[in-house]
Amino acid sequence: xxxxxxxxxxxxxxxxxxxxxxxxxxxxxxxxxxxxxxxxxxxxxxxxxxxxxxxxxxxxxxxxxxxxxxxxxxxxxxxxxxxxxxxxxxxxxxxxxxxxxxxxxxxxxxxxxxxxxxxxxxxxxxxxxxxxxxxxxxxxxxxxxxxxxxxxxxxxx
Numbered sequence: 001x002x003x004x005x006x007x008x009x010x011x012x013x014x015x016x017x018x019x020x021x022x023x024x025x026x027x028x029x030x031x032x033x034x035x036x037x038x039x040x041x042x043x044x045x046x047x048x049x050x051x052x053x054x055x056x057x058x059x060x061x062x063x064x065x066x067x068x069x070x071x072x073x074x075x076x077x078x079x080x081x082x083x084x085x086x087x088x089x090x091x092x093x094x095x096x097x098x099x100x101x102x103x104x105x106x107x108x109x110x111x112x113x114x115x116x117x118x119x120x121x122x123x124x125x126x127x128x129x130x131x132x133x134x135x136x137x138x139x140x141x142x143x144x145x146x147x148x149x150x151x152x153x154x155x156x157x
Contacts, residue, residue, distance in 0.1 A: 004069055004084040011062045012093040018055040019100045025051050026107040033114040 025048045032040045081090045
């Protein structure tokens, strides 16, 4: 493809496709986390990692093309489109790609929060089973911290 607009359009279309796959997997991950479906999470995580690698490879192809087309390596997507010769289709792809990337980043942050809450819940359950539960500070009638005790691990109970 000698035409820079056509080459960039092809690359952005491919990049958008890999990002759409990643978004679908992130949606699936979110559903599995909310449903507490640990069995499917391992497969989803593997697919997510593969989708991230595929998207990164597609981005690398775009960056390599930009370098071969004389577009500075530090040029953002908006600049690359402008330098290649903006067209309505390129502007649409750029906007779609930016929007989808932001959506994926938000979903990934949301899923990370769900994972942290599940880890905290699991750690809390383990602490209870081990007798390490944190009851917080208890105060006597005089206002001094009262000693806590009496908890034993499940194995000693």
